[in-house]
Structure formats: C-alpha cells, structure tokens
Amino acid sequence: MAHPSQLGFQDAASPIMEELLHFHDHTLMAVFLISTLVLYIITIMMTTKLTNTNSMDAQEIEMVWTIMPAIILIMIALPSLRILYLMDEVNDPHLTIKAIGHQWYWSYEYTNYEDLSFDSYMIPTSDLTPGQFRLLEVDSRMVVPMESPTRLLVTAEDVLHSWAVPSLGVKTDAIPGRLNQTSFIATRPGVFYGQCSEICGANHSFMPIVVEAVPLHDFENWSSSMLET
Structure with missing residues (x-):
C-alpha cells in the first residue's frame, strides 16, 4: 500500500515485481550516468569554449558516441527481454x-x-x-x-x-x-x-x-x- 510522500514503487509482493524493481534501478542508474556525462561535456564546452575542429570531429569521438549508445541499449534490452519472458510464462498453476x-x-x-x-x-x-x-x-x-x-x-x-x-x-x-x-x-x-x-x-x-x-x-x-x- 502506498503512503503519503512515498518515493519509488510499492513494496514487492511477488518475484516478478522484485525483478521489475531491480530493472528499474538498473535503468535509472544508466540514465543517471548518461545525464551526468552529457551535463559535464556541456559544462566544459561552455566554460572553456571547446570549439576546436580537430577535437570535435576526431575519429575517436565519432566511434565512442556510436558504440557506447549501442552497448547501453544492449545492457537495457537483455534484462528487459528476460523479464518479459518471465511475465509471459505460466508453469503448472495451482x-x-x-x-x-x-x-x-x-x-x-x-x-x-x-x-x-x-x-x-x-x-x-x-x-x-x-x-x-x-x-x-x-x-x-x-x-x-x-x-x-x-x-x-x-x-x-x-x-x-x-x-x-x-x-x-x-x-x-x-x-x-x-x-x-x-x-x-x-x-x-x-x-x-x-x-x-x-x-x-x-x-x-x-x-x-x-x-x-x-x-x-x-x-x-x-x-x-x-x-x-
């Protein structure tokens, strides 16, 4: 049962809800890290005027911001698919x-x-x-x-x-x-x-x-x- 000023979900009462809570925390941490990195880069660009063409168009940076999002999406997708499979499975109900x-x-x-x-x-x-x-x-x-x-x-x-x-x-x-x-x-x-x-x-x-x-x-x-x- 939810209570006033509660932050987060209600207490889990089933294995599926426990998995959903863990997945929520996992995804929230990924969002937090991405937001922190983006905010850091924006702050650096605003304070140091990082507009050098050689730095912004470097091949290494292009590879990083292409590969890293793909890795993050895989880290989110795999546990998500696992939970979807568990939610759809019905084994010998009593x-x-x-x-x-x-x-x-x-x-x-x-x-x-x-x-x-x-x-x-x-x-x-x-x-x-x-x-x-x-x-x-x-x-x-x-x-x-x-x-x-x-x-x-x-x-x-x-x-x-x-x-x-x-x-x-x-x-x-x-x-x-x-x-x-x-x-x-x-x-x-x-x-x-x-x-x-x-x-x-x-x-x-x-x-x-x-x-x-x-x-x-x-x-x-x-x-x-x-x-x-």
Whole structure:
C-alpha cells in the first residue's frame, strides 16, 4: 500500500515485481550516468569554449558516441527481454481465477471449484469502518493462497478495463470477447490494492481491486465457507 510522500514503487509482493524493481534501478542508474556525462561535456564546452575542429570531429569521438549508445541499449534490452519472458510464462498453476470487468465492478470465478464465484463492489465511503481505505475497499476480496502459482484469466463484459495490482507486478487489459492470461505468486501474506487502469466510463475510479494472500489452510477454510453459502 502506498503512503503519503512515498518515493519509488510499492513494496514487492511477488518475484516478478522484485525483478521489475531491480530493472528499474538498473535503468535509472544508466540514465543517471548518461545525464551526468552529457551535463559535464556541456559544462566544459561552455566554460572553456571547446570549439576546436580537430577535437570535435576526431575519429575517436565519432566511434565512442556510436558504440557506447549501442552497448547501453544492449545492457537495457537483455534484462528487459528476460523479464518479459518471465511475465509471459505460466508453469503448472495451482489455482486459476477468471476476473471479469463490468461497469463498474469486478467478478471473480475460481475455475478449480464448480460454484465458487462472486462480485466485488467498492464499499461506499459512508459504510467504511475505521482502518479501511476510501475508494479502495471492496465487499468481497479476491483471496489467493500465498507461495502458490496463480493463473489469472482476464476479460470484460462491456467495455475495456484493466486489472492492475502494483505490488504483485500485474497489469492486464480486460477486453470484451477476448481472454488475456497472466500469472503471479504472492510471496508473503497481506492485502494488496489495485484499481482499474483503463478509462472505462463515469465510474472508472470506483472499481478497485483487492487481493488478499493467506496461508494455504486459511484459503481452504475460506473456500469451504464460500461454497457452503
């Protein structure tokens, strides 16, 4: 959960998000070094009037500013492609959940269970209890077992939506008539908040997403109680 005046991303709760954080730091360092070098060269040129033709058009300089950007791009591209591959890989999921976007709420279907499905609506501000977050709490959370690969199938019933939970490193478009697939593993217990990230109409900002990761035995108790009701 983000907090006031926070710098950076939310704490990672999945291996993919940890990889994304590392890649962000890696890329930011490359940007910092490039910016520092360019600023240094500009400063030198302004203070020493470095306009000598032999210096500016030297063959060595031409080679450096051609080869160095290519090396930097390769250093950024390789880890980026690796993470893209990991995000697209779904290996033997223990649980499959189908998330359906509506105007303006989410529905969840646990496909491993025959009758486990429910709608998830935002709790109005007037009904919040102390400790709950305005515009982020829902009446029925999506509960998942921690440390278990979870496959998420995302679609929509009316217009474009987007299922996004920053702490889990998940953001998948919900498109009517199409089934998109992603996966995640919650590495620690907790409650993780997200929102629809596609402008889907007047109440776009009123369809939050809440994922609760619990130990496996707690998940089994929850699923049993949901099936009984």
